Amino acid sequence: MTRSGILFVAAALAVVPVACKDEARKQADKAAQKVQEQREHLREEGKALKEEGKALKEHGKELGEQKGELKTAEADFAVRRDNRVAELRALHGVIASQPMLINTLAGVTALTDIARANLAEKMQVFQMRLDDADNAIEALHGADASGFEDRNDAAAKAMEGLEEARKAAWEALNDGDRIEAS
Secondary structure, eight states, rough: OOHHHHHHHHHHHHHHHHHHHHHHHHHHHHHHHHHHHHHHHHHHHHHHHHHHHHHHHHHHHHHHHHHHHHHHHHHHHHHHHHHHHHHHHHHHHHHHHHHHHHHHHHHSSOOHHHHHHHHHHHHHHHHHHHHHHHHHHHHTTTHHHHHHHHHHHHHHHHHHHHHHHHHHHHHHHHSSSSSSOO
16 A cells, blocks of 8 residues: 555544544434433323322312212202102192092082082092192102202192192082072
8 A cells, every 4th residue: 555545544543543433423312312301201290190199189179079068069959959848738639628628528428419519529629639749749849959940840830730729629519509498
């Protein structure tokens, strides 16, 4: 090899390691940068997940409290529903005792045939209203919170109809024409 060839080889050998070092350095720097970026990304994701976890934990706590409030509200509803049903049953029971009393009084009252027929018609309606009210009360007793208002309205309407039929029966008895004593 000539002197210039040796110089060239020597220069190339001197430059190649520096060039390789620069390329290796750049690749190592890029790799280190990528690792730092991924670590930062994971740190941020971890923080976000931690915050979400805290929020979920708090939300779970709130849901637990709401569940407790719901159970309390359901228990309160059941008590109030049962009280309403008991009130309606008591009123129904008092009214249900009156047909027998009206029939007894009608038996000892000298009503005309027309008045007696009118009373019988009123008593038949009275008995139907008693049955309707009883059915409405039973339906109210089985109502859940979502259907309670409608069934409560139906029971109230049935009780109003019952009261009207009761009054009509008493009026037919009290106001019915009597047979004159001869």
